Amino acid sequence: MSAPTVYDVAGQAGVSIATVSRVYRAPDSVRAGTRERVLEAARELGYVPSGNARGLASRNTRVLGLCFPDYADPDAEDPDGDYGDAELMLYSDEIIRGMERAARRHGYALLIAASLSEGPKSLVADVAGRVDGFAVLARTVPTEELEVISRRLPVVMLAGPREDAPLDHLDHVEVANFDGELALTRHLIADHGITRLAFVGSAEDSPDGEARFRGFQAAHLEAGLPVPERPDVRTRLTQAEGRQAVAELLDGGAELPGGVVFANDQMAVGALSELNRRGVRVPEDLAVAGFDGIPLGRLVTPALTTVRQPMRRLGEEAVDLLVSRLEDRDREPESRVLPVSVIRRSSCGCANGHDAVPDAASVTQS
Amino acid sequence: MSAPTVYDVAGQAGVSIATVSRVYRAPDSVRAGTRERVLEAARELGYVPSGNARGLASRNTRVLGLCFPDYADPDAEDPDGDYGDAELMLYSDEIIRGMERAARRHGYALLIAASLSEGPKSLVADVAGRVDGFAVLARTVPTEELEVISRRLPVVMLAGPREDAPLDHLDHVEVANFDGELALTRHLIADHGITRLAFVGSAEDSPDGEARFRGFQAAHLEAGLPVPERPDVRTRLTQAEGRQAVAELLDGGAELPGGVVFANDQMAVGALSELNRRGVRVPEDLAVAGFDGIPLGRLVTPALTTVRQPMRRLGEEAVDLLVSRLEDRDREPESRVLPVSVIRRSSCGCANGHDAVPDAASVTQS
DNA sequence: CGATGGATTGAAAGCGCATTCATCGTACGC
DNA sequence: GCGTACGATGAATGCGCTTTCAATCCATCG
Missing domain, CATH: 3.40.50.2300 (Response regulator)
Structure with a gap:
C-alpha cells in the first residue's frame, strides 16, 4: 500500500538493500547484470528513493533555500490595478531564477519561502531544518534568529549592507x-x-x-x-x-x-x-x-x-558562496559587490x- | 561540533527526547515549566530540528514541489537584448508565486526545479523523493516517468490539455x-x-x-x-x-x-x-x-x-488540489478550468x- | 485514607537509506 | 595447483525524530 522502499526492491531483485542503495549512489560499483535487475525491479514497483531517508543517512539534503519578504498584495488577482509591489516581486523573481539555475548546476534543488512579516513565526527555522544552506534577502528575518541558525548552517545575506556585530560572519552579496x-x-x-x-x-x-x-x-x-x-x-x-x-x-x-x-x-x-x-x-x-x-x-x-x-546574478553568487562554504566551513566570510552599469x-x-x-x-x- | 540534536537538548534540559519532540509538535501536551526549560536549552545550543529526520519519522515532508521547463537563455545577463523568453519566464514566475503563497497558507514549503529538456535525467524523481506532492507544467516531464511517479504521489498537471490514457488519473488545472x-x-x-x-x-x-x-x-x-x-x-x-x-x-x-x-x-x-x-x-x-x-x-x-x-491562481489551484488529494488519496481525479476575462x-x-x-x-x- | 483517572513523561521501536566491515568469489601470479 | 588480492555483495549499525505504550505523579473522589 505504502510507497515501496529499498527493502521491497531488494526483495524483488534478490539482492540486499545495500546493493540497491549502491545502484543509485555508485552505479559503477555494482556489476552490470545486478544493476539491471535492480533497476528493473525498481521500475516495476514504482520505486522512488526517499529524500528524507537519504538525507538523514548521509546528513545533507542537497537542497538550498531562499527566504524573501512576502509581497504585500494579499490575494487579489489585481484586476487592472496598479502593480504596486511589482518592483519587489520582480526583484525576488529574478533572484529566485538565478538561484534556481545556479543551484541546479551544482546539483542542488531550491526551496523557497516568503516570510510574511507578521507570520506565525520561525519560518526560517523551518527552511533551515530542510536545507544545507540558504540565502536571505536583507531585512527578511529577525537578527536573533539568524544569529542562532547561522551558527549551524551556511547563510548568505543578499542585497543590503553588510551585517555587523553578531552577524558579521555571514557571506554577503550586494550590488554597487x-x-x-x-x-x-x-x-x-x-x-x-x-x-x-x-x-x-x-x-x-x-x-x-x-x-x-x-x-x-x-x-x-x-x-x-x-x-x-x-x-x-x-x-x-x-x-x-x-x-x-x-x-x-x-x-x-x-x-x-x-x-x-x-x-x-x-x-x-x-x-x-x-x-x-x-x-x-x-x-x-x-x-x-x-x-x-x-x-x-x-x-x-x-x-x-x-x-x-x-539581479539574477545576485542569486547565482549566493549559490556560489553557499556551495563554497559547504566545502570549507572555515573560510573567511566574504562580501561580494556586483558591478552595475x-x-x-x-x-x-x-x-x-x-x-x-x-x-x-x-x-x-x- | 556537529549540529545539536534532540539528544543534546534533552540532556541539557534534563528530560527525555520524547519530551523535546513534544515541545515542538504538541506544545500543549507538555507542562509549561518543562517546556520552558527545553526551549531554553534549545536556544542555548542553537538547536534546529532536522527536517529530514522529522520527515522520515512522520512519513511526510510538508513540502510541495513544482517542475517547470527551463527558460532557454543559458546564462547571459542579456545586455539589453530582446527578452526572448520573457513570456515563459513570466509565466512560471507567476505560477511559482501563486503556489508559494498557497502552499505557505497550508503549512507547506515549496521546492522548485526547472528541468532543462536535455538534462542529465530524472530530475523529477529527485523532487518526487523530497515532497508530498507536486505540480508539473505541461510537457516538462516525460510521460513514462510521470506514470511511475504519480502512482506513489499526488501530481497535478498545469496548463495544457488534460492528459489521457496512462495519466488520466492526475488532477489538472488549465485556463479557458x-x-x-x-x-x-x-x-x-x-x-x-x-x-x-x-x-x-x-x-x-x-x-x-x-x-x-x-x-x-x-x-x-x-x-x-x-x-x-x-x-x-x-x-x-x-x-x-x-x-x-x-x-x-x-x-x-x-x-x-x-x-x-x-x-x-x-x-x-x-x-x-x-x-x-x-x-x-x-x-x-x-x-x-x-x-x-x-x-x-x-x-x-x-x-x-x-x-x-x-496565472497566479493556476498555482493556487494546484496547491488546493494537491492538499485535498493528500487528505483523500482516493477521490476522483478533478480537472479545473479557470475563467479568463x-x-x-x-x-x-x-x-x-x-x-x-x-x-x-x-x-x-x- | 486508599482508589481512580487524567496529565506528564520516559522507554523503545522504528522510518528508509548510506555506509563500514566482513565475506565470498574469482582472476592471477608463482 | 594453491595462495593472494581485488571486486562484488551482504550484514549490521546509526542518522535524528515521531510515536505508541507503559510508567509515574498527583489531585480528586468515595
Whole structure:
C-alpha cells in the first residue's frame, strides 16, 4: 500500500538493500547484470528513493533555500490595478531564477519561502531544518534568529549592507548601489551639464536607497556642486508614488530642477507618465533617470536612462558562496559587490538608447 | 561540533527526547515549566530540528514541489537584448508565486526545479523523493516517468490539455483558452464589425496555442464567417517573432485583414512596435489583440486588448488540489478550468482601456 | 485514607537509506 | 595447483525524530 522502499526492491531483485542503495549512489560499483535487475525491479514497483531517508543517512539534503519578504498584495488577482509591489516581486523573481539555475548546476534543488512579516513565526527555522544552506534577502528575518541558525548552517545575506556585530560572519552579496548612482549622476552633471538635480528616494530604512543617495551626493561633491543633505522626496518605490512625487516637485513652487534622479525605475516610469500628462517634455524640460534596469524601462517613451543591476546574478553568487562554504566551513566570510552599469537612453538627453557603459565596480573584500 | 540534536537538548534540559519532540509538535501536551526549560536549552545550543529526520519519522515532508521547463537563455545577463523568453519566464514566475503563497497558507514549503529538456535525467524523481506532492507544467516531464511517479504521489498537471490514457488519473488545472479566444474574437467581429481577421499562432505542439486558435475558429463559425483552417502564421511566442509576423503579413501581398489576433501578448506587443514603425495605424488600419494579460500590455501605445489569464491562481489551484488529494488519496481525479476575462483596451478600437468583461468559463468536470 | 483517572513523561521501536566491515568469489601470479 | 588480492555483495549499525505504550505523579473522589 505504502510507497515501496529499498527493502521491497531488494526483495524483488534478490539482492540486499545495500546493493540497491549502491545502484543509485555508485552505479559503477555494482556489476552490470545486478544493476539491471535492480533497476528493473525498481521500475516495476514504482520505486522512488526517499529524500528524507537519504538525507538523514548521509546528513545533507542537497537542497538550498531562499527566504524573501512576502509581497504585500494579499490575494487579489489585481484586476487592472496598479502593480504596486511589482518592483519587489520582480526583484525576488529574478533572484529566485538565478538561484534556481545556479543551484541546479551544482546539483542542488531550491526551496523557497516568503516570510510574511507578521507570520506565525520561525519560518526560517523551518527552511533551515530542510536545507544545507540558504540565502536571505536583507531585512527578511529577525537578527536573533539568524544569529542562532547561522551558527549551524551556511547563510548568505543578499542585497543590503553588510551585517555587523553578531552577524558579521555571514557571506554577503550586494550590488554597487553607491558606485552606480555616482556614475549615473556624474553622467548627468558632466555630460549633460545639469547642475540642479532632485533626488526622489525611499524610506530611510532602505539600505539600497540610502546607498544610492550617497552616490548621488558624492557626484555633487566630486563636481564641486553643493551637496544635497537629503532626498528632495522620500516615498515608496512604486509607480503611483513616483507619479505623485513629481507632482509634488512641480507644484512645490520651487524652481524646477534640470533633472530628477529616482531611487528606482518603477518610480521613474510613473513619473514619466505624469510628466507626459502635464506636458513637461523629457528630457528637454527635465531629465529623468531611474535605477534597476527593469525591462519596462526600455519600452516607455522616452526610454529610461538607468543603472542596471544584475539581479539574477545576485542569486547565482549566493549559490556560489553557499556551495563554497559547504566545502570549507572555515573560510573567511566574504562580501561580494556586483558591478552595475549605467544604461544611457533618451530620458537623460542621450541620443537614442542602447549604449551601455559598464562601470567597473566589482570588489571582493574579506 | 556537529549540529545539536534532540539528544543534546534533552540532556541539557534534563528530560527525555520524547519530551523535546513534544515541545515542538504538541506544545500543549507538555507542562509549561518543562517546556520552558527545553526551549531554553534549545536556544542555548542553537538547536534546529532536522527536517529530514522529522520527515522520515512522520512519513511526510510538508513540502510541495513544482517542475517547470527551463527558460532557454543559458546564462547571459542579456545586455539589453530582446527578452526572448520573457513570456515563459513570466509565466512560471507567476505560477511559482501563486503556489508559494498557497502552499505557505497550508503549512507547506515549496521546492522548485526547472528541468532543462536535455538534462542529465530524472530530475523529477529527485523532487518526487523530497515532497508530498507536486505540480508539473505541461510537457516538462516525460510521460513514462510521470506514470511511475504519480502512482506513489499526488501530481497535478498545469496548463495544457488534460492528459489521457496512462495519466488520466492526475488532477489538472488549465485556463479557458478556447472560451477566452472565442469571446475575444466574437468581440472583434460583433462589436467592431471586423470580418477579416488573421491569426498568428504558435508551434503546433503548443496545446494552449492550439486551443486558442480553435476558439478563434469557433467565433467565425458562430458568426457565419468562413472558418480559417489554420493560423496565418505560426512562430515562436516572442516579441521579435511577433514583429516579424506582421511584417510577413503586410509584405505578403495579400489583402490586408481588418485585424490580427496573436496567440499571446508578447507577440502582439512586438507587432505593435513594428506597425508603428511602418506607419500602420492601430486600430484604425488594423486592430490588434493578444492573449495573457501581461502588465506590459497596459503600457504600450495603443494599450493592448487581450484576454487575461489568472496565472497566479493556476498555482493556487494546484496547491488546493494537491492538499485535498493528500487528505483523500482516493477521490476522483478533478480537472479545473479557470475563467479568463477579455480586457478591452484601445488596440481593438475600444474607446480607452479599463473595462474588463469577465467571461464566465469556470468549469469543474470530473 | 486508599482508589481512580487524567496529565506528564520516559522507554523503545522504528522510518528508509548510506555506509563500514566482513565475506565470498574469482582472476592471477608463482 | 594453491595462495593472494581485488571486486562484488551482504550484514549490521546509526542518522535524528515521531510515536505508541507503559510508567509515574498527583489531585480528586468515595
